[in-house]
Amino acid sequence: MAETFIIIPGRTSRQGAGISEGKFKKNYQEEISQLQISPEDMQRLNLQPGDWVRVSSESGHIEVQIKPAKGGELPPGLLFIAYGDLSSRLMGADTHGSGMPTSKAFDVEMVALPNHKPAPAT
């Protein structure tokens, strides 16, 4: 069953270093394609590291693998993903007269995909 979370896309040092290595290379692609979730939420939803979930916003949806947030970084109810192609797919186009789309702390629905088989890389 889908559950509502608040997602925070943001920068990580691995994502930043990955830009210099190349955006089509492994480090960058791996970093922007993993959703962090609090260990409490993982336990509550019976999720394991590497499980696939679908995250949907008003503007789009993505399918990603999850990993537990380290060191209490995320309280329950919050998700984190490194900036990149996937995080931008969830972002709306409306900037509310500012030029800046609401890119952090917006609502999403997350649902587990227990039998998910990822599409082959193109």
Place this chain on the structure above:
Amino acid sequence: MATAETSPPPVSEEFKIIQDATCTFCGCVCDDIDLKVQGHKIVEAKRACVLGTAWFLEHEIEDRPMCLIRGQEASVAEGIERASQILADAKYPLIYGMSDTTVESQRVAVGIGDWIGGLVDTTTSVCHGPSGMAFQGVGEVTCSLGEVRNRGDLIIFWGANPAESHPRHFTKYSLMPKGMFVPRGRKDRTCVVVDVRKTKSAKAADIFVQIKPRKDFEALWTLRALANGVDLDPEEVERETGQPYTLWTDLMDRMKAARFGVIFFGMGLTMTRGKHANTEALMALTRDMNKHTRFVCKANRGHGNVSGADNVVTWRTGYPFGVNLARGYPRFNPGEYTASDVLARKEADAAMIIAADPMANFSQPAREHLKSIPYIAFDLKETPTTRAAEVAFTVATYGINVPGTVYRMDDVPIPLRPAFESPNPSDLSILNGIEKRVRELKAAEGN
């Protein structure tokens, strides 16, 4: 890959040392990096952080053509001609990006925008653009990073995570250095981190304040009220901010007691609902605090020369980003003339993207429209934006191959000291070529 039109410069395999090279990866613009260079490879970058090390050591001369037109290899001259035609023929062209290049290139890019009557916007609009709007609303009490280093005794990071985005911020400027009025360095400073996540930066804090998501505005106005002696309902404060009233009164006492307080703020404020209202609250709080003591604020700017982009666009047009030059004079209106909006609304009919990657970072409607119009892209490496461009230039890297000037996040101009020449052209040389040709085409149009 070098095309036939130019021969790559001869490569010496002897080691050379470039002292005090400038890293342009992030807004810290560290200019104390010693590079060990062998041929076209940097093999060591002393004092660089994890991001700077990747920036220098991963820099390679890409095995790509200098110019591609619709994915086919072309000469740079052919690319300049095609790019000029696209821009000169367009009715509502957009020039966007510019925060990862020199002020010299930014200057020419704005000039092209003027000649073609286009829109000029920079990555500021999806970074600290809302801070620029707030700045116009309430002003900004600020200072250089050198003053923070020498004077700052209460350092607050709000919605910013420099441990990951600006790794030398703490050690070079804000927390660790022993300064003129903080002789014991870290021992003389108190660090407060305010965030919705317990980020890696929170580990460096003496006090971590975890507020509710989307409640920065309420938290900042709580502090404004306390700074101005306004009574608040403690229960409502806790309900709204997620932290007890006593925490806020304690923090305000510390802020008033500071000799030189500093608030560094990040995109946790500008990208979250409220946007410019959030940063306006923070700048107003900083102003309020000067009734009690010396207090300043500073945006933690991301890209190496995004501050330069703000400066150059401002001194060329009077506005920092989102400028419309279609009527022959500049007009500024974020939301109307900003890149994300004009693309998502399908208004722009051509674009020139300089050192930015909107095909990865913009909303889906904006990306779909950009893909449907002819556009020119400049980048050091292949990106989703260069892949879909009508004309894509592979350019030399600013700071590593190309000299020039960049502005640090505190608007201090810093010179670049390149490590070696690239066989690829600089974006400045291409932009100069496009400006010249666009002027010819526009003059012919007028006849």
